[in-house]
Amino acid sequence: AQSVSQHNHHVILSEAASLELGCNYSYGGTVNLFWYVQYPGQHLQLLLKYFSGDPLVKGIKGFEAEFIKSKFSFNLRKPSVQWSDTAEYFCAVTYNNNDMRFGAGTRLTVKP
Amino acid sequence: DAGVIQSPRHEVTEMGQEVTLRCKPISGHDYLFWYRQTMMRGLELLIYFNNNVPIDDSGMPEDRFSAKMPNASFSTLKIQPSEPRDSAVYFCASRRLAGEYNEQFFGPGTRLTVL
Numbered sequence: 001a002q003s004v005s006q007h008n009h010h011v012i013l014s015e016a017a018s019l020e021l022g023c024n025y026s027y028g029g030t031v032n033l034f035w036y037v038q039y040p041g042q043h044l045q046l047l048l049k050y051f052s053g054d055p056l057v058k059g060i061k062g063f064e065a066e067f068i069k070s071k072f073s074f075n076l077r078k079p080s081v082q083w084s085d086t087a088e089y090f091c092a093v094t095y096n097n098n099d100m101r102f103g104a105g106t107r108l109t110v111k112p
Numbered sequence: 113d114a115g116v117i118q119s120p121r122h123e124v125t126e127m128g129q130e131v132t133l134r135c136k137p138i139s140g141h142d143y144l145f146w147y148r149q150t151m152m153r154g155l156e157l158l159i160y161f162n163n164n165v166p167i168d169d170s171g172m173p174e175d176r177f178s179a180k181m182p183n184a185s186f187s188t189l190k191i192q193p194s195e196p197r198d199s200a201v202y203f204c205a206s207r208r209l210a211g212e213y214n215e216q217f218f219g220p221g222t223r224l225t226v227l
Contacts, residue, residue: 036218
């Protein structure tokens, strides 16, 4: 079955530290890749997405992600996190333009 | 556009009662999704519709759950009878058919508490 794996359940960082959250997906044809963020008490919002072209995608708030097809990965990165980045981050994949499958989420806590 | 609209935002009910959650997708979107989010199970896809037709309801946990989409601008998720383990945040999302517009837009969610 097609699935999305996020390796880290909870990440704790200090402000200004660099961030990398892992995401791997199972093979299943044409994929579109997404990262969503959910701030405490809020709904999911899109951070960035990949459809085609440059595998390095830049999103909002200084986030970026790199699609590595050979590794079936789409890791999220940010060079310097802020306290306001404290949230839950979800990797998501659509296979062949069908329903979107989400990873389990990674909770990020940034200590001021 | 106002985005995906859900109502109510909060619902507290007693076990055995019927609960109806409502969703208005973004105008022009072809797909509508219902998700449930809990601490234990994360974000689960319950059911999704394409052009008002249910495509995959394999995520619906039990027969107590049912969903309808009578037209392109309205969908309901009903739980009858409700149980305490149904307590969760229920999100509705919508998107266009495909291509550059494959992004899903989420509503604010309905926080359901079943006592």
